[in-house]
Amino acid sequence: MTFSARSSGDIIRKASKATVVLQGFAVMLLVGLIFLFTDISQRYLSFQDGVRENALWSVYQLDREARRLHEALHVMLAERDYSTVAVKALVTRYDILYSRINILEKTSFERKFKLDSSVERHISEIRSVVLGKVGFFDALNARGTFEPEKSEAVDDDLEKLVSATESLLVYTNSNVSSERADAREALLALQLKSGGLVILLVGCVVVLIFTLRRQLKSVRLAGLSLEMISNELNEAYLDAEAGNRAKSQFMATMGHEVRTPLNAILGTAELLELSTLTPSVASGMQTIRRSGHALLEVINEILDFAKIEHGKLDIEMRPVDLSSVLSTTIEMVRDRATEQGNQIALVVPQRFKTPAVSTDPTRLRQVLLNLLSNAIKFTSNGTITLCVRELETPQNSILRFEISDTGIGIDEDGLGRLFQPFSQVDASISRKYGGTGLGLTICKQIVEAMMGRIGVESAKGQGSTFWFEIPVVAAAVPVPPANTVERGPSGTLPMLNVLLVEDNLVNQQVAAGFLNHLGQKVTIVSDGCEAVEAVARQPFDLILMDMQMPRMDGIEATRLIRDAEKSKPQTPIIAMTANASDDDRRLCAEAGMSGFQSKPVSLQQLRGIIEALDPSEPEAMNIVGQALDIDNSFATRRAEIVEALGEETFDELLSSFFDDATTLLQGLHEAMAANDYRSADHLLHTIKGAASSVGLQQIADTSQQLRSGPVSKNGIEKLSETVDEFRQRLAA
Amino acid sequence: MQIRVVLTSLALSAICFPIGAFALDQPKGEVVLTVSAHDLGHPNINGTAQFDLPMLEALASRTAEMETPWTEGKVKFSGPLLRSILEAAGAHGSQLKVIALNDYSANVPMEDAAKLDTILATRINGDTMSVRDKGPLFLIYPFDKDASLFNEKYFSRSVWQIKTIEVSE
Numbered sequence: 001m002t003f004s005a006r007s008s009g010d011i012i013r014k015a016s017k018a019t020v021v022l023q024g025f026a027v028m029l030l031v032g033l034i035f036l037f038t039d040i041s042q043r044y045l046s047f048q049d050g051v052r053e054n055a056l057w058s059v060y061q062l063d064r065e066a067r068r069l070h071e072a073l074h075v076m077l078a079e080r081d082y083s084t085v086a087v088k089a090l091v092t093r094y095d096i097l098y099s100r101i102n103i104l105e106k107t108s109f110e111r112k113f114k115l116d117s118s119v120e121r122h123i124s125e126i127r128s129v130v131l132g133k134v135g136f137f138d139a140l141n142a143r144g145t146f147e148p149e150k151s152e153a154v155d156d157d158l159e160k161l162v163s164a165t166e167s168l169l170v171y172t173n174s175n176v177s178s179e180r181a182d183a184r185e186a187l188l189a190l191q192l193k194s195g196g197l198v199i200l201l202v203g204c205v206v207v208l209i210f211t212l213r214r215q216l217k218s219v220r221l222a223g224l225s226l227e228m229i230s231n232e233l234n235e236a237y238l239d240a241e242a243g244n245r246a247k248s249q250f251m252a253t254m255g256h257e258v259r260t261p262l263n264a265i266l267g268t269a270e271l272l273e274l275s276t277l278t279p280s281v282a283s284g285m286q287t288i289r290r291s292g293h294a295l296l297e298v299i300n301e302i303l304d305f306a307k308i309e310h311g312k313l314d315i316e317m318r319p320v321d322l323s324s325v326l327s328t329t330i331e332m333v334r335d336r337a338t339e340q341g342n343q344i345a346l347v348v349p350q351r352f353k354t355p356a357v358s359t360d361p362t363r364l365r366q367v368l369l370n371l372l373s374n375a376i377k378f379t380s381n382g383t384i385t386l387c388v389r390e391l392e393t394p395q396n397s398i399l400r401f402e403i404s405d406t407g408i409g410i411d412e413d414g415l416g417r418l419f420q421p422f423s424q425v426d427a428s429i430s431r432k433y434g435g436t437g438l439g440l441t442i443c444k445q446i447v448e449a450m451m452g453r454i455g456v457e458s459a460k461g462q463g464s465t466f467w468f469e470i471p472v473v474a475a476a477v478p479v480p481p482a483n484t485v486e487r488g489p490s491g492t493l494p495m496l497n498v499l500l501v502e503d504n505l506v507n508q509q510v511a512a513g514f515l516n517h518l519g520q521k522v523t524i525v526s527d528g529c530e531a532v533e534a535v536a537r538q539p540f541d542l543i544l545m546d547m548q549m550p551r552m553d554g555i556e557a558t559r560l561i562r563d564a565e566k567s568k569p570q571t572p573i574i575a576m577t578a579n580a581s582d583d584d585r586r587l588c589a590e591a592g593m594s595g596f597q598s599k600p601v602s603l604q605q606l607r608g609i610i611e612a613l614d615p616s617e618p619e620a621m622n623i624v625g626q627a628l629d630i631d632n633s634f635a636t637r638r639a640e641i642v643e644a645l646g647e648e649t650f651d652e653l654l655s656s657f658f659d660d661a662t663t664l665l666q667g668l669h670e671a672m673a674a675n676d677y678r679s680a681d682h683l684l685h686t687i688k689g690a691a692s693s694v695g696l697q698q699i700a701d702t703s704q705q706l707r708s709g710p711v712s713k714n715g716i717e718k719l720s721e722t723v724d725e726f727r728q729r730l731a732a
Numbered sequence: 733m734q735i736r737v738v739l740t741s742l743a744l745s746a747i748c749f750p751i752g753a754f755a756l757d758q759p760k761g762e763v764v765l766t767v768s769a770h771d772l773g774h775p776n777i778n779g780t781a782q783f784d785l786p787m788l789e790a791l792a793s794r795t796a797e798m799e800t801p802w803t804e805g806k807v808k809f810s811g812p813l814l815r816s817i818l819e820a821a822g823a824h825g826s827q828l829k830v831i832a833l834n835d836y837s838a839n840v841p842m843e844d845a846a847k848l849d850t851i852l853a854t855r856i857n858g859d860t861m862s863v864r865d866k867g868p869l870f871l872i873y874p875f876d877k878d879a880s881l882f883n884e885k886y887f888s889r890s891v892w893q894i895k896t897i898e899v900s901e
Contacts, residue, residue, distance in 0.1 A: 054884065065834060095863030096834050096893060102864070106804050 012218050018211050026204045029197055036194050043190070058103055059172040062126070063165035065097040070158035077155060082146040094137040101130050116175060122168040129161045244309070251306040255299050260697075262299070266292045267636025297373075304366075305438045308445045315449050319475035320361040322352055322399075326388060329365050333372045340380050344372075347387040354390070354397065354474035363446045364470075370439045371403040371466045379407030382463070396471045398452075404465040411460040418456060419444045443468070493518055493610050496541035500524045501531040501557065502576075503549040506657040506690035509649075510641060511544065514603045517644035518610060528552025532560045540571055542613060544601075545593070547577040547584070548685055555591045562592040570594070574609055576601060603640050637695025650694075654730060657694050661687060661723050668716055680711050687719070696726055756820060759784035764868045765817070765852070769899035773822015781821030785854060785868070792816040794851050798876035801887060802866070803856075809872045811853035814845040818899065825899040830871055833863065833893040840871070840889050842899075848881070849874045852894065866892035 072093050076086055104123055136154055140146065269289040277285060307313060330346050337344040368386070375384045384405045391398040410418070419440050447454040452470030498515055502508045503526045515522045523540070525531050527549040535543070543561070547554040558573050565571065572594040577584055588596050597605060641650045664687050671680040688703035702722050706715045756776040761784040768780040775781055788811070795810035818824075828845065831837040844850050853870040854860060861867025870892040873881045 054887075061834070061836070068834070092833060092863060098864040099866050099893065103802060103866070106802060 012215060012222060016215070019208065019215070022204055022208050022211060026201065026208065029201045029204060032197050033194070033201065036190070036197060040190060040194075043186075056169075056172050056176045058100070059165070059169050062097070062100040062104060063162070063169045065093070065100050066126075066130075066158065066162050066165045069093040069097050070155065070162050073151060073155050073158060076146070077148060077151060080148070082148070084144055087140060087144060087146055091137055091141045094133065097130055098134070101127050118171060119168070119175070122164065122171065126161060126164050126168065129157055129164065133157065248306045248309060251302060255303040255306070258299055259296065262292055262296055264635050266296070267639055271635065271639040301438045301442060304442050308442060313445055313449050315360045315363060315446075317358045317360060319356050320359050320364070321356055322388075323348065323355065325361050325365060326368075326386065329368045329372070330386060332369060333376060336373070337376045337384060340376055342376055342379055342381065343383040344376075345383060345385045347385055349388075349390065352390060354472070356475040357399070357472040358475040359450065359470065359472055363450065367443045367446050367468065368401065368403075370443050371401075371468075374439060374466070375403050375405035375407065375464070379405040379463070382406035391469070396473070398469045399472050400467060400469045402465055402467045404463060406463040409460045409462045409464055410456070410458040415456060415458060419454070493520075493607065494613070495519055495521065496610060496613065497521050497539070498523070499531065499534055499540040499543045501526075501528065501543065501549070501554065502546045503527055504546075504686050504690045504693065505660055506653055507546070507693040509653050509656065510693045511601060511606075513641065513645035513649055513653075514601070514606050517603065518607055520610065528554060528557030528560075531557045532564070535561050535571070536564065539568075542610070543571055543573040544597075545573050545575055546689075547575055547588075548682075548689075550682065555587055558588075558591040558593050572613060603644050634695035634697065641694070653694050657690050657696070658723070658727050660690060661699075665716070665720050665723065668719075672711065672713060672716060677711060681707055684711070699723055699726060756781050756822075757787060759787060761785060764788065765894065766896045767817065767821040767823055767899065768896065769821070769823045769825060770901070772899075773824070774820065775822075781823070783817070783820075785860070787820075788812045788817065788852065788854055788869075791820055794849050794874075796849075796851075796872075796874060796876045798872075798874075800872070800875060800890070802890075802892075808857050809851065809853040809870070810855045810858070811851045811869070811872070814850040814852055814871070817852060817897075818845055821899075823897075823899040825901050827900045829898040829900065830889070830891045830894055831896040831898065832891050833895050836891065836893075838871075838889045838891045844873070844889065849877065863893055869894040 069090070072086075072090050076082065076090060101123075105127070133154060136150065266289060269285055269292060273282065273285050273289065326346060326348060330344060334344055372384065372386065382405060384403065387402040387404065389400045389402075391400050444454050447468045447470060450470045452468055454466070454468040456464060456466045458464035498520045500508065500511050500515065500522055502511060502524070508524050508526070512522045512524055523534060525534050529552045531543070531545070532552070534540075545554040545558060549557075552560075554575060554577075558575075561573065562570065570592075573592070574595040574597050575584075575588040575593045576597050585596055595609070597609065638650060641653065645653075664683050668680055668683045668687075671677075671683060684703045684707045688700045688707070691697070691699035691703065699719070699722055702719050706712075706719060709715075756774040758776055759782050763782045764785055765783040765788065766780050767783075772779060772781055791812035793810060793812045793816075795808060797806050797808045799806055814828075818828075826842045828840040828842060829837050830840055840850075851872050851874075853872045854868065856865065856870075861870065871890050871894060873886050873890060875882050875886075
């Protein structure tokens with residue numbers, strides 16, 4: 001393929017060369033033809049110029065006249081006719097001969113004839129004889145008497161004259177003939193020359209045509225092969241694209257798989273740190289926790305990068321309170337800064353001209369955290385400053401964020417490598433400070449997705465200033481206070497009247513326990529119908545609604561509740577589901593739910609939901625519960641429940657789950673025996689929900705797996721085995 | 733061609749006709765030119781028209797300076813127009829046979845007389861021409877007026893030492 005393209009390219013180049021040569025040749029031939037033509041026309045001109053009397057004819061006439069004179073004189077002498085008439089005739093003959101001499105001398109003949117020396121010699125000889133007789137004939141004419149004695153001598157001379165004129169005639173004849181032959185030869189040569197030139201020219205044109213044809217052919221071939229190459233490239237590109245997609249998919253899956261156990265490690269570590277430990281164990285614990293966090297960050301970065309590379313970087317605009325985002329972000333890194341002996345400062349205007357802007361707070365925080373973490377990482381015992389300014393341009397208003405540090409700085413070479421994927425300033429950096437080298441790439445992508453720009457100013461040893469600018473528009477709606485992570489104990493929460501709609505007993509107990517721990521008043525109902533009845537009986541401040549329930553599901557119940565409260569203010573309803581798909585979210589929103597919470601619900605998330613509700617402002621319930629993007633492992637779940645409800649309650653919950661599970665598995669076997677797949681599916685759903693409620697994620701996952709395909713006996717056996725395995729392990 | 737010749741003859745006879753009544757004078761001096769034809773309009777001697785030099789020089793003439801192949805440089809030829817001689821002789825036909833003293837002859841079409849100002853030169857640079865100087869009469873085409881006449885075709889018709897012109901149909 002490539003070979004054919006190259007070879008046809010070669011052919012084209014060769015053909016072009018050949019064409020150039022041929023063109024040069026043709027031009028030369030043309031010049032030759034022009035010369036030939038001028039030659040011919042000049043010859044023609046000289047031909048015109050050479051319109052001359054016929055030399056041969058004149059010489060012949062001379063010879064003839066000489067003979068006739070000689071003859072006339074001879075006859076007179078022989079016949080002795082000396083009459084006046086005869087004398088007069090003789091004189092006339094001489095006069096005519098005389099005029100012929102003049103003619104020969106004065107007439108312009110062919111040039112060659114004149115220049116010929118032997119012709120000249122002949123003529124002068126003849127001339128001297130003819131002119132020598134002038135006296136004799138003049139006397140003859142004057143006297144009219146003929147003297148035969150004198151005439152005898154003249155007759156002899158004339159005889160010699162005749163032989164002279166004859167030899168001149170012969171000479172002239174041969175001369176003229178050879179000249180004619182020469183002329184013919186020259187003409188022939190000329191013709192041959194022009195013929196040759198014309199043949200060469202024709203040959204040239206033929207070769208030109210041939211070359212052009214060949215060139216055209218190879219151009220066509222080259223075009224075809226180029227097309228084929230482009231097709232191949234396209235295919236290769238598609239292959240590469242598919243490979244890349246597979247890679248991104250793999251990274252997403254792997255990230256998920258790695259994060260689950262990592263969460264368990266972190267949760268356990270945190271839990272252990274709460275108990276009394278010996279100093280050496282405590283520092284070990286701290287190391288485990290920090291390393292775990294670092295690892296989590298790395299994985300998150302890789303996942304983010306994979307997402308960005310896959311073109312899945314979504315920017316969700318919503319109203320954001322700038323000050324609160326900035327302060328919480330600073331708080332999140334303050335501990336780490338302090339650990340490194342760094343001061344951290346936030347420099348913002350007294351009042352922002354636009355306190356609330358429309359932007360993506362998650363992404364903004366991500367960029368800020370990344371840049372701040374970098375600054376902290378590369379600075380020790382220094383100062384990190386986050387400075388935010390509002391710039392006004394004629395088109396829009398721009399927020400400029402500057403993160404300055406007094407750290408190690410970056411040299412010029414390093415600046416060039418920044419913002420490139422997987423690159424760090426140098427290899428020693430990655431050994432000393434770690435990191436994926438993806439952070440800045442991600443920041444750049446995010447900032448660019450927000451239509452902004454990012455940059456850095458730095459010098460080695462003089463600290464660095466990373467900055468980015470994003471265009472913002474002022475948001476009309478003031479945002480509710482962001483969910484705070486670092487809130488004090490539950491005492492600060494308002495006491496709400498909460499309706500918990502949940503069919504699974506374990507889930508009921510966990511959620512109710514959390515709510516009680518947070519100081520909330522809880523009413524529990526176990527399906528949609530009961531929920532609708534309960535709402536009809538008394539008003540609630542918050543409804544936590546499970547999605548899949550027997551008799552009436554969460555969606556239907558929400559619709560009925562919303563229908564019933566048309567005249568009244570709406571009660572916030574938060575959906576709880578294990579499968580947080582986009583479709584589920586849409587269904588929830590359509591049914592009139594106020595928010596969405598993926599299961600299992602953590603204590604922290606419940607606290608966030610309740611904090612977000614201010615009973616005095618029921619309209620401001622713009623809660624979008626963040627789906628937990630990490631899987632709670634058993635340990636963290638246990639820790640959570642134990643913190644809220646105490647260890648005893650957790651054990652109770654666990655044993656009640658296993659009791660339930662036995663019953664449910666029994667039901668499952670029966671349903672399978674009766675081929676009642678619907679019931680079987682429902683039972684599996686219940687097992688899954690309950691298991692994840694107490695942190696038995698493996699059981700939940702196994703149940704979910706069974707639901708995704710046709711339910712098999714084997715699968716149920718496996719589920720039973722898993723449940724038994726956990727039961728034994730936890731009882732021990 | 734045929735028609736043109738006829739027309740030319742007609743034109744010539746039309747010109748000749750009014751003077752047809754005059755018979756040609758008898759030559760007083762030496763006869764230099766004899767015009768003969770089958771049916772001559774104005775014969776003076778033996779059915780031919782014979783001219784001496786004064787008779788010829790009395791006819792309508794032309795003087796012109798020109799170069800010829802037989803002379804050196806520009807020379808001035810003067811003499812009666814060929815057609816005026818033929819008129820005077822009352823000759824009509826399509827072909828002239830111009831015969832020289834040495835019996836050289838050339839065929840000259842009547843057109844050359846009718847359409848061209850061809851003369852029988854009697855003088856060169858004002859002097860009469862002896863036989864030695866290609867005299868006494870020299871048929872001179874108007875080479876000065878028409879360069880296209882300057883070629884061998886007309887050279888061969890340019891007869892000198894003319895003594896007779898025979899007119900034929």
